[in-house]
Amino acid sequence: MTHGNTSWQEFGQTFVDQSRELNQKVTDEILERTERALVSAKEKIKQTEEVNEILKLRVEKAEQEARDVKALLSRPMREIAEISGDFQKAYEQQQQILANWILSQKAYRETAVQLGIAVGKTAEEVQDLVTQNANAVLENRTEHGNDSNTNPLVKEYASTILAIRKKNGEV
Known part of the structure; x- marks a missing residue:
């Protein structure tokens, strides 16, 4: 095929x-x-x-x-400020606010001593009143509305501060 x-x-x-x-x-x-x-x-x-x-x-x-x-x-804020330029400005502003507050507290204390002496108290008696009033503020029992619970920051730390004061015999 x-x-x-x-x-x-x-x-x-x-x-x-x-x-x-x-x-x-x-x-x-x-x-x-x-x-x-x-x-x-x-x-x-x-x-x-x-x-x-x-x-x-x-x-x-x-x-x-x-x-x-x-x-x-975890380091102190001063050390952080020395390392970080950005943080340093904020830290210095905070320190200035704190220094101004301390200044006003010293001025109030000086005024209190002067007024106390003017009404016949000694500087030590005025200091005793300051201690008593600090405790009254922390325990929210002031006469003129200066209780710790009227300020959020003070309110937050009042019990800790009071415990430290008691431990140090300042109550």
Whole structure:
């Protein structure tokens, strides 16, 4: 049986040979693409590992900075102000407010002593009255509305201050 000049057997062999050749080309193409994909995947893994290492270093640096800030914040405010220019301005303003408050307290104390002496009291008797009045303020039993519970900051610390005063025998 022949088909033109080619026998079916030759035709079949040619078909098989062409199929093998095509199959080999497809296999080679698949292997080449797979190899490129594998190389690309390896490059991406390497890049990911490098990025992960960079991120790990950044996390370690951030954790160290957090520890440093925590250590700094545990120091006295004066030391923090010496280290941090931004904080120093706020610290100096706070110190000025505190100094002004201390000044006014000293002026009130001086006035109290002067008035006490004017009505026949000694400086020691005036100091005893100051101690009694401080305790009255802390215990919210003043005569003229100067109780500790009228100021949020004093109210917050009144019980602690009173306990310290009692411990020191100032009550």
